[in-house]
């Protein structure tokens with residue numbers, strides 16, 4: 001794969017790369033790049049996470065040495081799973097199984113636990129250095145990276161340490177690339193600002209879109225799109241907002257049937273988001289076929305998402321027909337996951353533990 005092909009693959013279905021020219025420069029020099037994505041283990045894997053999972057796969061294919069950080073200590077700070085580190089670790093292992101079930105090349109992807117970092121005093125020296133170079137106001141503003149509002153550290157000041165930890169994770173692992181959904185932007189921009197002050201390299205940030213909650217969203221007068229998108233995103237701590245990778249075809253249909261999808265409305269439409277960022281990429285961009293009786297226009301095939309969006313915007317594709325086809329394809333894509341979790345004993349047991357734990361936050 002030449003540099004142009006790599007950049008095309010890395011860039012597809014992202015919101016932004018900060019910056020593309022830095023990425024190009026490193027690729028042109030033939031540098032061996034190291035990257036990561038971190039996640040907080042808690043709760044079940046929803047289809048929103050398939051957006052970054054696909055990008056993780058793309059980055060591996062583009063030759064970037066990728067690892068996944070199971071941010072167990074961060075999840076503890078963020079009160080996930082009642083702060084029970086054993087359960088949090090189980091939730092991390094569960095995610096490993098989901099990624100495997102989705103077909104990711106887990107033998108080519110590193111797997112790191114926060115414990116591997118926090119057991120080293122040098123890591124904490126970095127956390128202090130990052131904090132020394134960050135104002136309190138900036139640290140508070142960055143709390144959206146953990147799904148919290150700036151004032152949520154008032155009663156629990158450990159939360160103020162979290163952004164410094166996330167920045168330190170990147171520096172400690174000496175990474176070139178940080179992958180995350182758009183809601184992780186503030187962590188990456190903070191890393192880029194602090195890096196030159198602590199003699200570290202600026203990370204190249206790759207941000208993927210956030211799937212909208214099944215309840216949808218409406219554009220308001222928002223200052224930071226990353227803050228608004230994170231407020232209305234599909235999220236594991238709001239189960240009613242999400243389709244989980246374990247949902248049966250019946251559950252998927254029943255959730256999609258009720259999902260926000262007004263005729264002709266494209267913005268913050270969760271059904272279209274799923275088609276664009278999950279179905280097209282996970283089916284390797286094969287045509288999306290909507291079966292309809294002749295009297296409603298007959299069966300129609302869309303070769304690209306753009307064609308489908310145009311038809312929907314112009315009222316040539318009815319929300320119910322779109323939802324039916326989306327449910328069918330999504331159920332098909334998720335079938336191997338359902339099968340894997342029936343057949344793999346460890347995965348099955350972890351799923352049982354995590355899904356029966358009532359406390360996600």
Ligand SMILES: Nc1ncnc2c1ncn2[C@@H]1O[C@H](COP(=O)(O)OP(=O)(O)OP(=O)(O)O)[C@@H](O)[C@H]1O
Pocket residue numbers: 038039040042043046047048049051052146147179180181182183184209210211212233234235236237238
């Ligand atoms: N709806 C979504 N669409 C796409 N990516 C998402 C979505 N929600 C989270 N992500 C991404 O998944 C990664 C892990 O996020 P996170 O642990 O905050 O998920 P979450 O479902 O919002 O969980 P929680 O509700 O516990 O905050 C991040 O990179 C984040 O940007």
Ligand SMILES: N[C@@H](Cc1ccc(O)cc1)C(=O)O
Pocket residue numbers: 037038039040069071074145146147165166167169170184
């Ligand atoms: N902040 C991320 C999790 C994360 C934690 C540490 C990291 O280094 C990276 C990501 C989230 O809420 O999903």
